[in-house]
Amino acid sequence: MKIVNIGGVPEHFNLAWYLTLKDGAYKREGINLRWRDYHGGTGDMCQALRDESIDMAVILTEGIVKDIIEGNPSTIVQTFVKSPLIWGIHVAKNSEYQSIEELKGTKAAISRFGSGSHLMAYINAQNHDWNLNRDLKFEVINNLDGAVDGLTNATADYFMWEKFTTKPLVDSGTFRRIGNCPTPWPCFVIAVRNDFLNEHADDVKTILNIINNTTLEFKEIPSIDKTIANRYNQKLEDVQEWLSLTEWSQSNINKNTLENVQQKLLDLDIISQKIAYESLVLNL
Structure with a gap:
């Protein structure tokens, strides 16, 4: 069984990963997906991708774009949450x-x-x-x-x-x-280390298919608002507001959006240059 290490923040955005892991969805496809919580957020995950502690990350768009431009050998394979943070x-x-x-x-x-x-x-x-x-x-x-x-x-x-x-x-x-x-753009994307992607693209596709099938109908899961409220110590009305504002994605980030992200980061002197869309994104 192929071991795949993935990181993300321990927040309600990522409950779909927990549900699919609990259900054994990845193991049924021969993948031992191991989730790691990163309380330090995107900067922490960028370092984990660089030092190969994880193979994949559910990570803030602006943070991974900046780090790939600065040499992180990873690629965006999908938008995970398309609404702003x-x-x-x-x-x-x-x-x-x-x-x-x-x-x-x-x-x-x-x-x-x-x-x-x-x-x-x-x-x-x-x-x-x-x-x-x-x-x-x-x-x-x-x-x-x-x-x-x-x-x-x-x-x-x-x-x-x-x-x-x-x-x-x-x-x-x-x-x-x-x-x-x-954020002036979709907030979370899924990024994968390039060397892992080169060798295990089919496994990454399988993982994306599983998580996308869950996020597609996430809001229709019975009592999902109560589940989130209990798991993340939230008030039910806050969870319901959050659900009304949040939209998941099952497709990749497009060129215009990525151009907007890079231009904003360049204007703020957060990055020193823009790079080609194809150097940041791979459509599996």
């Missing part, structure tokens, strides 16, 4: 800051450089006409627990993370959310 902008409960504009020039907590929390801080800054060199400062906090410590102890001033994942921390009074910042 809504990033909540959070401060500590007792923070003096009440608005996004007041955060200009303060320190953002990020999981690591190259992560979504890092890249989206630039998007947010551009949205508010900040000076990208002068008005952005960063504190690496590794993960969500690190963000709680960083904001509570004032080693960082604000933190950007998916708003529904952090909602329980807002509800408990640990964080205050003072705004949102949606």
